[in-house]
Amino acid sequence: MAAAPSVLHQVPIALGDRSYPIVIGCGLLGDAATWADAPPATQGVVVTNTTVGPLYARRLQGAIASRHRDVHVVVLPDGEAHKHWETLNLVFDALLGHGCDRKTVIYALGGGVVGDMAGFAAACYMRGVPFVQVPTTLLAQVDSSVGGKTGINHPLGKNMIGAFYQPRLVVCDLDTLQTLPAREFSAGMAEVIKYGPIADTAFLDWIEENMASLTRRDTAALAHAVKRCCEIKADVVGQDERESGLRAILNFGHTFGHAIEAGLGYGEWLHGEAVGCGMVMAMHLSQRLGYVDGAWVQRVTALLQRAGLPTVGPALGPDRYLELMRVDKKAEAGEIRFVLIERPGAAIVRGAPDDLVRQVIADCCRPS
């Protein structure tokens, strides 16, 4: 018999009238009580994909059935390669086809790809309908479901078309992580580890000590990791919702990482894999600029390796890396700006000479 549903943590995110809770626990998805605070509406639309839908859509549909007259399920193709306009249009087709009004609640059931696309669809449909994040990957529970960055990719750059649009509620059901493939779990660990170097060295110590429990998906360890990551992200986003400054620290590893994703064509490397490798590159750059020492870079690199992540970048060649990174959203007047580790637990954003960046690419990537 399944254990009774339990809420283990609630993390608030303070954004004035756009504040919302992040609820973390077990057995939440199929429990009607979980959804009591979702906005009321005639129609609910669950947006999911071909992998997550068969696993969890019926359970969610049943739990929210009493809140809406109709609950529709929209099933998208799975994968980063589908995070584009054509897939987004499938959501709009369904919303219009079902005659959804502007109070319709969209439930994003899946990983970060579904969450980013369903959130962007919610931001656009009738100029904005409420949405709820129901993240089912480690990466989505610790990062993408929180903070309101939504959007899609463009062949020339990652997440280039999108909107800041906050969900009304985030529900992290830890039980869903039990069905996640090992490679996807490792990818999520990259964004977990990210919070250590940028904000909390005690959390980095904790991850080192608890890597085995996390890897075997022990519920108590997962609950702590998801809670601590959400606390850090909620604190940062609460201070700088639209990334005018501080929020950029959450982009640690992403300048190099997004170049890897776009350069290989979305999907060959997972987002978390590219970000993990990007963090190694950003740490090498931080070291070359005199901020951190080699021993510390090695310590974090070893942790990424223990999490099962690649730490040597693909052979795109320095010119291509630089070309792709100039498209990054943090770039200003053509200058690439990197999130660097100023000291363990603190990050800054600044440019770096091209020749140093080329040396980092030579040190950290396969030869082209």
Ligand SMILES: NC(=O)c1ccc[n+]([C@@H]2O[C@H](COP(=O)([O-])OP(=O)(O)OC[C@H]3O[C@@H](n4cnc5c(N)ncnc54)[C@H](O)[C@@H]3O)[C@@H](O)[C@H]2O)c1
């Ligand atoms: N908005 C943000 O702040 C933010 C933050 C980080 C990442 N992202 C974005 O998130 C995306 C990556 O998210 P992701 O790593 O969750 O990838 P994903 O959404 O592609 O999910 C990974 C894979 O796991 C499957 N899956 C999901 N839940 C499952 C479960 N419980 N059991 C079995 N399989 C399951 C999915 O179908 C998919 O095949 C990228 O597009 C990235 O840009 C956004």
Ligand SMILES: O=C(O)C(=O)C[C@@H](O)[C@H](O)[C@H](O)COP(=O)(O)O
């Ligand atoms: O929430 C943020 O801010 C982040 O940067 C979190 C990242 O992990 C995430 O991948 C985000 O989507 C990247 O944002 P982008 O603005 O560089 O596209």
Ligand SMILES: [Zn+2]
């Ligand atoms: Zn990310």
